[in-house]
Amino acid sequence: MxxxxxxxxxxxxxxxxxxxxxxxxxxxxxxxxxxxxxRAELPAPLLKPSAAQLTRVYANDGRTLITTFYDxxxxxxxxxxxxxxxxxxxxxxxxxxxxxxxxxxxxxxxxxxxxxxxxxxxxxxxxxxxxxxxxxxxxxxxxxxxxxxxxxxxxxxxxxxxxxxxxxxxxxxxxxxxxxxxxxxxxxxxxxxxxxxxxxxxxxxxxxxxxxxxxxxxxxxxxxxxxxxxxxxxxxxxxxxxxxxxxxxxxxxxxxxxxxxxxxxxEKLTYSGATQPNGCVDATGRADGWGFFCDYFQRWWDAQPQFGATRAERENALRRGGYTVVTTLDAGVQKVAAEQSRRVYGLDDRKTLPIAVVQPGTGKVLALAVNRRFGTAKSITNTVNPLVSGGSGINGYPSGSTFKMFTMLAALEAGLPLDSGYDSPSKLVTEWSDDGPGNCGGRYCPGNDNPGWMDGYRTMWDAFGRSVNTYFVHLEEQVGPAAVVAMARRLGISFSAPSDAKLAESPDSWGAFTLGVIDTTPLELASAYATVAADGAYCAPLPVASVTAPDGRRTPISSTCKQVLDPETARAAADAARCPVGQQSAYGTCDGGTAEQVAGMFGGLAVAGKTGSTEDNRTETFVGFTPTVAAAGIANDPVNPADRVGSGVEARVVTAVGRTLRAAVGSAGYDGFTPPDSTTAYGG
CATH class of the missing domain: 1.10.3810.10 (Biosynthetic peptidoglycan transglycosylase-like)
Incomplete structure (x- = not known):
């Protein structure tokens, strides 16, 4: 024919x-x-053309364009x-x-x-x-x-x-x-x-x-x-x-x-000449650093097998597939996070305060902000390094006493109640060998930063509130460092730095682990604490809400969540975490906190969290959470880890992350934390 x-x-x-x-x-x-x-037949593409189309990436409202990707x-x-x-x-x-x-x-x-x-x-x-x-x-x-x-x-x-x-x-x-x-x-x-x-x-x-x-x-x-x-x-x-x-x-x-x-x-014609942004360096919201979120999204995409068998195929799909992607980025929260980061350090300061915000129970990433612009220009104000999320050789920063959360969870899981009391001396001589400087007769012997305020008989409630080092190192002795390391892994800490990964292979004598000596990122830390907020359900960070092909077909996108803690264990930890931020536990046992200004930001709304200072105040950290949002920020020098940010920045970091968390909560109210049962609180 x-x-x-x-x-x-x-x-x-x-x-x-x-x-x-x-x-x-x-x-x-x-x-x-x-x-x-x-050919024997009409080529199929003539009936259904498959020419390259750009992919549009939107914020979580489905209307605000972040960027496009195209060939x-x-x-x-x-x-x-x-x-x-x-x-x-x-x-x-x-x-x-x-x-x-x-x-x-x-x-x-x-x-x-x-x-x-x-x-x-x-x-x-x-x-x-x-x-x-x-x-x-x-x-x-x-x-x-x-x-x-x-x-x-x-x-x-x-x-x-x-x-x-x-x-x-x-x-x-x-x-x-x-x-x-x-x-x-x-x-x-x-x-x-x-x-x-x-x-x-x-x-x-x-x-x-x-x-x-x-x-x-x-x-x-x-x-x-x-x-x-x-x-x-x-x-x-x-x-x-x-x-x-x-x-x-x-x-x-x-x-x-x-x-x-x-x-x-x-007719007099007016020409636009406007081009679409192409990739993360061209992302809109430049002042608020949307490129950092965009970069995290792109790395997530490159790891998804549903978009191609190889990374090259996935990149090709992103740049030619014509998808409509609605991400989890909340432009309003991102704006506040960026502003708060810049209030601590300016764009041209060598130090940074990366802040991540996630949603408990889903893992949705609402914001990834830092006092930098996402760009390739050779200037201190510009970088394409993933300072907030980690990756591409960026392993993060030590976050100090925020890791006491993992020790507390391991102890609760082992059957120790919240009112487990120990005398917390100024310096604790432990069972672990130590040949480094400051050892006590060949033994590891950490001390408290503020003996007059921290020493004495403590329970998990007030030891967590006052961040008592010797209490938590002793608690780690009771449950073993291996259990604490395993707990951190369960809550998403990646041990991405090779030196940290090697130590984690044989952690039995890693007494300093509870003091937050390994590298982590604000995104990992926020996700870990979000697990506590979500009654023990860990959800991997997720930057995407939906992906729709040009023909209207949707690629299934769902949170990857796993119950890693018994709900009562998580509730007990959340109850103790009310103490650092100046609120009261369900049993009225809080007695002092290191971030008490946060309570005033939330009025009567429930909030919890933890501060963290590393040795010589090289970094200062705060992670806060409510039942609906978790946020974390780590002040650091990304170029020179030995450069101290100083203790004086701690209050500003707490305020910056606290205000970001409050903005993410929004005007809608929410139910408070579910109190732990009396057995978990006091033993049976």
Missing amino acids: RAARLGGLLVLVGALLGLSAIPVGAVLRAGAQWSRRQ EDRHDVTLAQIAPVMQKAIVAAEDTRFYEHGGVDLKGVARALVSDARSGRAGQGASTLTMQLVRNVLKEDPSLTAAERAQATEDTPGRKLREIEYAVELESHLTKQQILRNYLNIVYFGDGAYGIEAAARRIFGVSPARLDLAQAALIAGIVQSPEADNPIGGDRAAAKVRQGYVLDAMLKAGQITRAQHDKAAA
Whole structure:
């Protein structure tokens, strides 16, 4: 059937030629050379084009654009989303008999084939919209080989005849409206704009639905010479000439009146030239550091097998797949976190305060902020290092006494109640060997930072509130460092630094672990404490809420959560964590805290948390949580870990993270923490 159609078409072309100088047989031979190589069926991409489309990434409201990823700036739209005047303009400019022919304009083809047969080359003349669609689809189709894509534009009569064959066949499968839609979505308009959506946006800063006659005529005129006639990167005078040609064609075709023609020709056009951001360095929200969240999202994407078998395939899907991604980023929370970080350290300060905010029970990452801009410019204010989330060689920072949470959880799990009391001396000589400086007769012997306030008989409640080192090192002796290390792993601490990972392999004598000597990130720390807030359910950090393909299909995205603690254990730990922030436990046992200013930020709303200072105050940390949100920040020098941030910054870090946490909670109230049962509190 297909061979018969092609043969009949060529015979008709030969008859239309009516020229003895160019025998029909010569034309038939030109087509036969290609016919012997032609495919058995119409290529599937012609029915459903798969040209590259940009992926749009939004904040959690689904409207605020973070960035786009693309190799080609193209976003497919429906015909209903394209102004009717634009549809008419492209037909007038490129194929005035589009609605009359069956894919091929025979008179035009006849003239073109005469020229091609004489020269042995294929020209571009007489190409209908359908033929142009065939050419564009085949040269863009990623499923074809490079050689097959090159054939779509090769300068031979065979290529023209192939277009004719496919165009005729395509018109029997698709309606004119479908062909027009596909054409407008794939054709190149110059200046990096592929398809009508990108062209309308780049040239005039509007959607294709809002194009007026003057704008539509100018865009339609670009197609034949997209770079030269584009008014943004090309010749504006030439673009106006082409606009006049299209308006004349529309008038001649009866699509517009003389008055409409003249008005459009006289309209003063304003050009936009705006390009889409491309990648995380171009992310919007630059002042608030959205690029850091974007970078975390991209690394998450690169690890998801549902988007490709290899990282290269996943990157290709992100840049060419045309997805709509709604992330978990809360722009309002991110803004507050960035502002609070900059209040502690300016953009040009060598020290940083990275802050992460997550949602307990889901792992959704609401904010990743730091006093830096995400960028590659060589300046202290710019970096692309993942200072908040870790990765790419960034292992994080020691967070001091925040690790006492893992010791308390291990002890509770081992059956020790919250009221487990011990005398906490200024210096505790332990069972572990130590040949380093400050040892006590070859034994590890940590001390309290503020003996007058910390020493004495303590329980988990007031020892956690006052951050008593010797109490928690002794508690670690009772349960064993291995149990504490294992607890930290269960709550998402990665031990990503090679030295930390090696120590974790044989942790039995790691007495200092409870004092937070290993590297972690604010994101890991916030997620760990969120586990306590969620009654013991650990949820891996998740930056994405939904991923939708261009055809509307959604890729399933769900939180990866696992119950790692008995709910009563988590509730007991949360009850003790009320003490550091100046609130009272369910049993009225809190007696002093290191971050008591936080209680005033929350009024009557329940909040918990923990401060952490490392040796010589090299870092200062605060992590806070409510039943609905957890946030953590670690003040540090990312370039020189030995550089001390100083004890004086602790209160400012607590305030910055506390205010961020309060902003993330929002105006809606929430239920308080569930009190632990009396057995977990006092033993049975």
